[in-house]
Amino acid sequence: MHPVVESVTARLIERSRERRTRYLQRLESALQREPRQQLGCSNLAHALAAQASDARLILRQGGAPHIAILSSYNDLLSAHAPLQHYPVQLRQALAEVGATAQFAAGVPAMCDGITQGEPGMQLSLFSRDLIAQATAIGLTHGIFDGGLYLGVCDKIVPGLLIGALSFGHLPAVFVPSGPMASGLSNGEKAAVRQRYARGEATREELLAAELGAYHGAGTCTFYGTANTNQLLMEAMGLHVPGSAFVPPDSPLRPLLTREAARLVARNSRQGERWLPLGQQIDARVLVNAVVALLASGGSTNHGLHLPAIARAAGFELTWEDFAALSRVVPLLARVYPNGQADVNQFQAAGGPAWVLRELLQAGLLHAEVATVAGEGLAAYTREACLEAGELAWRALPPDSPAPDIVRTYSQPFAAEGGLVLLQGNLGRAQLKTSALDPAFWHIRAPARIFRDEASVQHAYQAGLLQGDLVLVVRFQGPRANGMPELHKLMPLLANLQAAGQRVALVTDGRLSGASGQVAAALHVTPEAACGGALAKLRDGDIVELDVRRGTLAVQLAAEEWSAREPVTHHEPLAAGFGLELFSLQRRLASPADQGGSILTGEH
Template sequence: MNVVIEQVTAALEQRSAARRGRYLERLQIAAERDPRRKLGCSNLAHTLAAQSEDARLIMKQGGSPHIAIVSSYNDLLSAHAPLKDYPEQLKTALAKFGATSQFAAGVPAMCDGITQGEAGMQLSLFSRDLIAQATAIGMTHAVFDGGLYLGVCDKIVPGLLIGALQFGHLPAVFVPAGPMHSGLANKEKAAIRQRFVRGEATRDELLAAEQAAYHETGTCTFYGTANTNQLLMEAMGVHVPGSAFVHPHTPLREAMTDEAARLVARNSRQGERYLPLGKQIDARVLVNAVVALLASGGSTNHGLHLPAIARAAGYELTWEDFAALSKVVPLLARVYPNGAADVNQFQAAGGPAWIFRELLAAGLMHAQVPTAAGDDLQNYAREPWLDAGQLAWRELPKQSSAPEIVRRLDDAFVADGGFVLLQGNLGRAMLKTSAVDPEHWRVHAPARVFESEAAVQEAYAAGELTGDLVLVVRFQGPRANGMPELHKLMPLLANLQQAGQQVALVTDGRLSGASGLVPGALHLTPEAASGGALAKLHDGDWIELDARLGVLRVDIDDSQLQARQAVVANTELAAGYGLELFAAQRRLVGPADQGATALLWDSVE
């Protein structure tokens, strides 16, 4: 094993020992309960009421696993639309393995693509915690021996995993749906967006391009949070190996969905190999997830999600862990936005299996870890295929057929993983460098301070964003307005940079998979609404952002900065979006570097 991988893993285990110990104690108590024998007759009758006679008989006799199905299906999200028929397919497959099953819960799933730039985006991050709670509501009926969790997109998979970890005495398998086929190339789509912002493309042209990019059911094809979720579920061993990027509605996808049913039944207490999720997800697995994120150039959102997932499993994963690992983990993939390829081309070039094979061979991932498929992560370093109609796995070629997309470890695109922890008198922020040209890694320029994405767009349209500048967009943190993603800043910032200006973004908000050409200090904490120094900045303050040195600071004496009066956020909520219902989350949510969650974060002590 690489020494840094070992050190980070050991440090994570040591700092989390007390928390993890309490978590495992709770699992043991839960595991000692028989899920059905302790139920009263009326309780059990309610459970059986809608079941077939065969299922009733099997459940009353006991000895066979009873599996929960939790799904985020809706037909508003293209990525989740294929999940519609999964429950019946999974029930049929489980019956073949002697198991019974019930659809336990549907969880909400919202689309950041639909809500971007709108007030509804302010509920996006909070939906993760709500999904975890909704998962718990379904599972808390306490009649299940395992769970199948169906989800794909941004906050949905982390929310499902956080919820499933509260039932960590049960096995879990996550079941994805796969990406849509490739449409308009992502770079072409981005170019038209930039032209539209400059007034050089019509709305009809923009809409036609967007529809050519997002054109059928399945996940969007750029490597944003949704697709990063799927790669990380592979790295954590909670998928059927190789299932992340197989297209919906194909024989291979159907076979992999059936295999998920077989694995969860096998891993139940009634099966051949009891594997409770809470013991499966340990420090080694969390480190593997961070390594996979870094090596693939994945979404910055996982700087929030992985710490929140870790806390749900009893661990305290820090941004310092990310930064330490980034120094030794090379970038092995170029997938949009840090390259031209989409996820379908990435999969064809070797996909997650290629990344894992290279990392495992170099001792950069823990190999001997429990997974849904076995006790060796090498199972996830092969590609799935149908051999005479039967699901099988085969080795990848030694050499890349697309070295512009994936590379061997000895020929990595970049020697580090592109995660930089920025620190200074403005606080702590994370920056992703993998898509940023090194000539833009340091920006020292006057601040232009805004308190909304819309205000930035108005200033851009008026031609006010001139000269070198650091764009500050504050009161975008979780306590202020739920921490929306600021997608619509990217085209205008890219335009400014292409025009020869040195520009950077500093915000307590998010960018997710949209993080690209322009350096962005994201998730700044303390956020402005919690008294962070961001609330004291003025237009014209000189700000230094240096990715090489890990510096983010304003050129003001500390005593002078402390003496300044902080600006107070405008707390007026947009009408008609249901934002008022989430006031408790805004009040209770924790800081970004602890996962920006209203769940678990305050039980550290």
């Protein structure tokens, strides 16, 4: 085991000792309340009323696992549309092993791609907490022995996992649906977006490119937050091994889905190998997740999600943990936006199994962790396949079949994972370097300050963004407006950079998981709306961002900076698009480095 991985894990355990103890005590208390046995007859009758007679009989007799199905299915989102028929498949598979299931809850699932740049994006991060709460509502009926969690995209999987951890005395298996078929390449799509931002492409051309890229059922094919979720579920041992990037129409997909049902029944208290989720997700599993995120060049959004997930399991995962691991974890995959390949090409080259195998061999992952498959993490280093029509797993070749997509540990794309912690008199921030040319790792330039994405776009279109600059978009944190993604800034910033200007972005907001070619200090905390230093910046202040030194600072004398008064945030009450219903979240959200959540504070 690499000594840095060991030391980060040890510090995480020690730092979290009291919080984790309280969490495990809650699990023990929940375990004392045996599902169904303490339900009154009327209560149980309500649960059985709509069940088929054979399922009623099994439930009344007891002794067999009864499994909750929780799903983010809707047919608005391409990634979730394939989930429509999963409950029938899962019930059939469970019946074959003598178990029963009920569809316990549907959870909301919104698409950042649809809401980018629109008011609804202000609800995106908050939807994660709502999904967790909806998950808890489904499980709180107290009749289940385990859960199957059907979801894919950005906030959905973290929300389902946070909710499931609140019922951590139950086993859990996460069930994906896979990526859509490859269409117009991500690079070609990005080029059309940049041309459109410059006024060189028509709206019809832009729409044709977008439709060519997003054209079928399944997740988007770039390696953004949705697909990073799926790789992390493999690294955390929560999937059927090898199921992350199998397409919806593959003959493997229904077999993997059925295997998920078999595993959750086996891992229940009535099964062969009891595995409560809250005990499965320990410090080693969380460290494994961060290592896999770094080695694959995954989404910066997990700088928010993983700390929130960790806190839900009783751990205090910090950005310092990310930074320490990033310095020793090499970059082993190049998938768009870190390269030209999409996730289907990544899967064909070896996918998550390749990355996990190389990390395990290098001693960068904890191997002997509990997984739903029951074989430690080694089970996730093989790819799923068909043998005589049955589900099987096979070893990957020792040498990379596509060295432009995946590399061995001894010949990585970069020596470091590329998620840097920046600190200075402007606060703390995270910056992703895995898709960033080292030529842009340092900038010292005047600040250009804006309050929202739209005003930056207007300034760009008016030709007002001239010369080297550090674009500061503030009052975009969880307390200000829900921390929307600012993805529409990327084409115009890329254009400025391509034209020879040195540019960077500094914001207390977030970017899409598919962003990365422009230096971007994200999630700045404390955020401006809470008196953070960004609120004290003025147009023209010289800001320095230095990746190698890990600094983010305004170049002013300490006395002048400390004496300067922050700008007051006078944002009117958010209204319309349902925003007014989430005012409580805006008041209570935790800082970004704790996940931007209302659910994961002290209990």
